[in-house]
Amino acid sequence: MAPTLERFVSPGKGNGLRAAGGIRRGQLLHSAEPLASCVSNRLSGRVCHRCFTRPETLSRCSQCKTARYCNTTCQKQAWSGHKRECKCLRSLLPRVPTDSVRLAARIIFTLLSRSEGRSEELYTFEEHESHLNSMSEQKKQGLSQLASMLELYLQEEIPDLAQEMTSALPSSCQTPLDLIAKVTCNCFTISDAELQEIGVGLYPSLSLLNHDCRPNCVMVFEGTKLQLRAVRDINPKEELTISYIETLSLTEDRQRQLDDQYHFTCHCQRCNSQDEYGFMLSGEEATWRLLKEALPKLEEQKAESDWQALLHRCSTLLSTTGCDVPDENLFKLRMTDMALDASIHLGHWEEALSYGQKTLPIYRRYYPDPHPVHGVQLMRVGKLHHYLGHAEAALDTFKQAHEIIKLTHGCDHPLTTDLIMKMEECRAETDRKSSSCH
Structure with missing residues (x-):
């Protein structure tokens, strides 16, 4: 265990981990095999x-x-x-x-x-x-x-x-x-480079990390190796926290999941604030409730890889909501994300790009940088731009992704290396294009 971390008793939480000294944003604090x-x-x-x-x-x-x-x-x-x-x-x-x-x-x-x-x-x-x-x-x-x-x-x-x-x-x-x-x-969910679940593992020391709905650390994986990185500057003796769950949900849903799975009630600053409710539940309630009620069935279709049916249902529901529900509504965002996944699996690249671009400003709002989820979403949209021949737009999106990924994953992670290669490809393509125009 690196000397940057030390075990301590966290008030009201039991065992925890804290910073032994000052920690910089993006710093690798610990890596562990399960x-x-x-x-x-x-x-x-x-x-x-x-x-x-x-x-x-x-x-x-x-x-x-x-x-x-x-x-x-x-x-x-x-x-x-x-x-x-x-x-x-x-x-x-x-x-x-x-x-x-x-x-x-x-x-x-x-x-x-x-x-x-x-x-x-x-x-x-x-x-x-x-x-x-x-x-x-x-x-x-x-x-x-x-x-x-x-x-x-x-x-x-x-x-x-x-x-x-x-x-x-x-x-x-x-x-x-x-x-x-x-x-x-x-146990921890092991995810791939694009943050999709691929397995489960037990990492004993990192089970000391307590939860916060706006944590100061994130965990990413390289194979089964878990890497813990700081996502903001941390003071000496400050507690290190991660999020045990997907944080893009309403406070009562997060609290219910934490109580059911981990047997505690979260009292973090975000849970004690109501700031996000206005955005997450914005729009006509009668209309967004239709989206909310449709989500379980859509999740089933996604789990079964029934992409055609999923895309048809998502696009129908999204078009009927019109202006009644803005893009930042939580349930509309989830549905837009599912439509993006389905479009990619079906090879409908233009449609996928349209859905992906709609999510980016909302991800920026709900996942404060640097957050790996926002970085990976930018990378997905950049790849769609690139595939469709929009080299300049792809390069701009990849640059934004790189600013996040280099901090959340580190410069040596395969995802960061892949991203740098994509940026070089885009630069070469834009250079060729500009030289052919002269």
Whole structure:
């Protein structure tokens, strides 16, 4: 752990991390590989289970038929961690356990095989809270079902899981239920360069970071390596915070999600202010309620990759709202974003660019710079400009993206490198165009 961070007790929150000294905006504070990680079931066939990249083709594990790798090197490197899991996966075929069960099993294999005394972590998995005492009976019941699935899944490798955990693991994680509860409260979503979810992982020390709806740090990933960066200047002894959830939502929705998933009530400055409501809920209420009510069905279509139906429904709803609902309305923005995704998947580039450009001023308002979500959105719009031959507009948009991405991802991140290459391509194209005009 870098000396820039130190563990402390945060008033009203419990354990936390704070700055040991002054920190500059854009500074890398910590990078970490996970104690354990796994690719999401939803993307199991499209992401390498070792390096978490998305190559054109993947080779499937011939035994479990579930794990996939981009080449034999990745497959060989993954085998020491996959061999026990492979036997468990084969025993359940054609069923595949949930992401949290697979992650919990990988954590157990890691904890049972590691040597004593190894831990340079500021915070160990054994210290993590399970929050079982503050959960509703309904939630406990759901976790109990996952714990039963974990025992069934591990039957081939660890026939008496409860006995093995009691004898080999610390007292805080000696039952499958304790373990599953800790995993669901403390794991992180692993995302790709464009911030799309690809997996889950457990990073023990970074679970010390407390939540704020306007945090002073962000986390980005390079494969499974998590990088923590400051997004504003931080004073010595100031607490370091991240956002546990997508922040573009109404206060009551954020609060509900934080309480349900992480078992606390957020009292941050943003939650105690009502400033955003006027913008997020602007326009005719009767009209934006139609958009709000349509969103769950549209989310389903997106999850099922039913792009044609999704685009048709979004474009119909957006055209009927007209001037009744301005672009900054939260539900209109979400629908515009879905229309953008669908247009890109269908190759409707002009339409995609039109939707993307509408989102940019709103992203600038709702994601104060430097924010990775705003940077990635600018990059997507820049790529559409570039693809359509608008080299000057693409270069301008890429420059705006670079001002953000170099701070949130750092100069060495593959996304930043890719962005610089795109800018060079655009410069070369505009130079060629201007020289041919003379």
